Amino acid sequence: MSDAAAKGMVVDFKGNPADKSRTGGSRAAVLIAVTELAERVCVMGISMNLVTYLIGDLHLSSARSANIVTNFMGTLNLLALLGGFVADARLGRYLTIAVSTVITVLGMTLLAASTALPGMRPPPCADGNGVCVSASGGQLAMLFAALYTVAVGAGGIKANVSGLGTDQFDTRDPAEEPAADRFFNRFFFCISIGSAAATTALVYVQDRVGRGWGYGAPAGVMVAAAAAFVAGTPRYRYRGPEGSPLTVVGRVLWAAWRNRGMACPVDPSELHGFHAAKVTHTDRLRCLDRAAIVDANLASDKAVSFPTLTDVEDVKMLTKLLPIWSTCLMFWTVYCQMTTFSVQQATRMNRHLGSTFLVPPGSLSAVLFLTILLFTSLNDHLLVPLARRATGNPQGLTALQRVGAGLAFAVAAMAAAALVEAKRRGAAVDESVVVSAFWLVPQLVLVGAGEAFAYVGQLQFFIREAPERMKSLCTGLCLATVAMGFFLSSALVDASPDAWVRDDLDKGRLDLFYWMLAVLGVIDFVVFLLFSSRHQYKVTANDSAVTAGTENEEQTGEEDAMKISVAVNMMDV
Template sequence: MEMGRESEKTKTQEEECADEEGKEKDKAKWVHDSSVDHWGRIPLRASTGVWRASLFIITIEFSERLSYFGIATNLITYLTSDMHQDIKTAAKNVNYWAGITTMTPLLGGFLADAYLGRFNMVILSSFIYLVGLGLLTMTQYVSSLGPCRDLPSSKCKTPSTTHEALLFLALYCISLGTGGYKPCLESFGADQFDDDHPEERKKKMSYFNWWNFALCSGLLFGVTVIVYLQDHVSWGVADLVLTLTMAVTVMIFYLGKRFYRFRQSDGSPLTPLGQVLVASLRKRKLSGPSNGDELFKLRVTEKKVQGRLLEHTNRLRFLDKAAIMDEKDGEAPVGKYNPWRLATLTQVEEAKLVLNMIPIWLTSQLFGVCVAQSATFFVKQGQIMNRKLGKTFEIPQASIYALAAVGMIISVTIYEKIIVPALRRSTGNERGLNILKRIGIGMIFPVIAMAVAALVEMKRLKSANEGIIISVFWLAPQYLILGFGDGLTLVGLQEYFYDQVPDSMRSMGMAIYLSVIGGGSFLSSFLIIIADRVTWELGSKSWFGKTLNASRLDNFYWLISALNGLNLCIYILIARNYTYKSVQRGDASDDSCKDIEELKYVP
C-alpha cells in the first residue's frame, strides 16, 4: 500500500513535470513578453524579432543620421554664403534649430509610449521628415523658391522672404521628424529581443553596439559625401540624394512589418509615477514595512498593465508606504482600489527606477559638454588649419567631424568582437561589463581627450604666432579619443536608459538619453558665458576673443578636462551604490523535476 501511494505520488509529480516541459516548449515556440505580431497575436519566435527584424530598423537609422548630419554640420555655411546672414545671426539660427531638435524627442517619446506606439510614431515621423527634405529640395530646384529667385548669386544680397520661410519650415519639419525617430527607432529595435530568453538577451546586448555602428556610418557619410556634394556640386543635388535615400529606407522599414514584434501603448507612463508619489505622501505617517512581503502585489494572473513585475529593493524606502494596505484600502472591493491611495509593489519599484536615474543623468552632462566641443570649437579650429590633402584637394571643414565617428566605429567593433567575448569567458557575466562600469570607463576618455586638445591648441597658437599653419590632422588624436569614449559611454547610456526605465516608458527613456547631448550643449554655452565673464574681469582679456588666434581655448579645454575628472569621481561614488532593476522570475519546479529524472535512471 505504501509503495502504491509512493508510486501514485511519483506519477503525479511526473505528470506535473511533463506539464512544465510542455510549458518550456511553448515558451521556446512563442514570445510571452507582452508583445504582439502585426496581426495582434502572440508572436511566433521563429519568424519574428531578433536580427531579421532589427536590421530593417537599423537601415532607417542610417538614413536619418545621414540626413541630419549632412544638413547640420554644414548649415552655418549655407546660411552665411547662400542666405548672406552674418555669422552671429547664422550661429543663433543653427543653435535654435539644434536645441529644439534635442528637445522634440521628449514629446515624441511620450506620445509613443502613451498613445501611438513606437511603430506608428516612426511612420508618422517618416512622413514629416520626408516633407522637410522635399521642401529643402524644392527650394533649390524651383527658381521662384530659391534664395534670390532668378538673380545670380553675385547680385544676391538679401534672400527672398519666401525662400527663408520655406527653408526654416523644412528645417523644423526635420526637427519634428527627428523627435519621433530618435526615441522610438532604437527602442523599437531593442523590443525585437526577448529579455526572458537567454540567447535573445545576449543578442540584445550586441544590438546596441551595432546600432551605433550604423549610426556612425550614417554620420561618416553625411559629413563626407553629402558635405562634398554641397561644397563641390550643389546643395540641390545633396538634398535630392538625402530625400531619395530616406524614401527608399522608409519603404524598406515598412516592408519589414511582418517580422516585427509590437508593444501596445497603455496610457501615460507618467500617471503611475504620480500615483506612487501621492499615495506615499498620503500615508507618510504610517510605519514603513519590515520587508517587501508586506507590500501590496499584483499577481501575474491579475496583471493588466504592460511590462514585467519587479522585485522589492531597499532603496528609497519612503516610497514603499504607497504599497501598504491600510483599513480604508481594505474596505474597497477587490480589484477596485483607489490608485491614488494604494499602489502596487511594481509601481513603487518603477518610481524608484525613475528617481535613481536622476543622479546618473546629472553626472552624464559633462560628457555631453565634451561632445559639444567636437562639433563647435574643434571644427572652428580646423577651419583655420591646413586642410590640404595632396596638391589640389582640400578637406571640407565640416568633414573633420568624421574623425569622431571613425573613433566610435573602432571602439564599438573592438568592444563587441574582442573585449566582450573575453570578459564573458573570464567573468561569466553575459554582458561582459555591467552597464554603469562601461559608462564609467568611457568617462575616462574625455578627461584625456580634452587635455590632448589643450596641448594641441597650445601648439597651434605657438605656430600661428610664428606664421606657420599646422595640419588639420593634429586634431585627429582628440577626435579619436573622444570617439573611443563615445563607444563606451554613449552606447552604455543608451542601453542604461532603455533597460533601467520602467518597461512602459522605454521611448521616453531614449529621449532622456538624448537630452544628455542637448543638456551638454546648453551647459557648454553656460560655461563659455561664465568663463568669458570671469576671465574678462580677472585678467587683461577674455579666453574668447574675436578670432581663435586671439583666444585661449587651451585654457577652456583644461577647465573642461578638470571638471570631467571631478565628475568622474562623483559618478563612481553613485555607481558603486546603485541598485539595478530586479525582475520577478517565474516559479519553476526545475529541481524537483530534476530529482525525478534522476530516479528514472537509477537501476
C-alpha cells in the same frame, strides 16, 4: 486596435495573431532598419556641417552658430522621449515611425529650400571694408522651422525603429534567435553607413555643389526609405501600445503632491497594494509613500487612480539613479564641441590631402565615427578579455567603470583640443604658417574612444538598475543625458567671456574655453567617483545581493534590453 494587439500579443497588419511563416524575420527587419539609415543621413548631414553655413553664409557669430547646432541636437534627443511615449501610450511603433518619416521629409525639404533660395540668405560680405549683414529674423525663421521639424520627425524614428525591428523576431524560439542577433549587427551597420555617408559624400556635396542639393538629397533618401518601409506593411509583426512607464512616474508624483498634507503611515502594510507588492518597501524618500495612501474621500471616485506600493518603489529606484545621471552630462558637452568649434577650427587650417584634394571641414568628423567603430570592436575582442583577466569580472569592466573611463577620455580630449588650438592660433600670427587640420584628429579619437566606453556603460547601468517594468525608460534616461549635455554646452558658451569665443578665432581664445571644459570635466569626474562609490546596487530577483562598488554579473533577460538600447542610440548624436 484588435483585441489581440490590445492584450500585448504579436499580430499581423490585419490584427490577427501573426503567422511566423508569413510575417517578421530578417526581410521585414531590413526594411525597418533602412529608415534608421535614412535618419542618420539626414541628422548627421545637418549637425556635422551646419556651423559652417551659419557662419559663412548667414554671417552669424561663432557663439550663436554653435548654440544653434547644440540646441537643435538637444531638442532632437528630448523629442525622442516624446516619440517613445507616443508610441508606448497611443499610436504604437509602426504608425509613429510612418508619421515621423513624413515629418522628416517635410523638414528636410524646408531646409533645402531655405538654403537654396537666394532670398533666404543675406548678401555676401563686402570685400572692401569687411562689413557683413547677418541673416534677418524672417530668414532665420524658415531655417529654424525646418530644423525643428526635422527634430520632431527624427526623434520619432530613433525612439522606435529598433524596437519595431526586434518585434520581428521571437527570441524565445531557437529557430529565430540567431536571426535576431544578426539583426543588431545589420542595424548597427545601417547606422554606420548612414553616418559615414553623411560626413563624407554629403558634406562634400554641401560644400562643393550647394546646400540645396546637400539637404535635398537626404530628403530623397528618406522618401525612398519611407516607401520601402510602407511596402513592408503586410510582412511586419505588430504589438499594440502597452502603456508608457512615464505615465506611472507622473501618477506617483501627482498622487504624492495631492496627499502632501497626510502623514505617512508608520506601518507600511497600510499602503495601497502592500500585500501584492512585487518589490520590498524601503525607507528612503518616505515623502513618496504618500502616493500610495488611499484617500477615503476619493475612494469612490472612479476617475481617481491610486498608485500602488510597487509603483512608488519603482519611482524611488529611478530617483536613486539621478546622481550618476547628472555626472554623465559633461561627456556630451565635450562631445558636441566636435560638431561645432572643431569644425570651425578646421576652416582655418590646412585641409589638403595630397596636392589637389581639399577635405571639407565637416568630413573630419568621420574620424570620430571610425574611432567609435574601432573601439566598440576592440572592447569585445581585446579590451574586455584583458580586463576580465585583470579584474576577475566576467564582463571585464563594470558599467560604472566604463562610464568613468569615458569621462577620463573626455577630459583628455579637451586638454588635447586646448593645446592644438593654442598651436593653431600661435601659428596664425605668421600667415605663412598654416597648421594642418589633421592635428584635430587626436581630440576626435579621444572623444570617439570615450563614447565607446561611456555610452555603453550608461546603458548597462541604467538597464540593470531600472525597475523591471521600466527597462525601456533606460533609453530615455540616456537620451536625456545627451540632450542636457548639448544644452549645457549652449549655456557655457553664453556664460563664457566674449574674448574667448570670437567670430575670428585668431582674435579669440578658444583654447581657454577648452581648458575650462577640461577643468569642469575633472570636477565632474571627481563627483562621479564620489557618487559611484556610494551607490548601492539593486538586489536582483535571484537574491544575489550586490554591495556598493560591485556588479552582479548574472546573465538575465537584461542582455536583450541592453542590445535594443545600444541599437537605438549608438552613434545617434
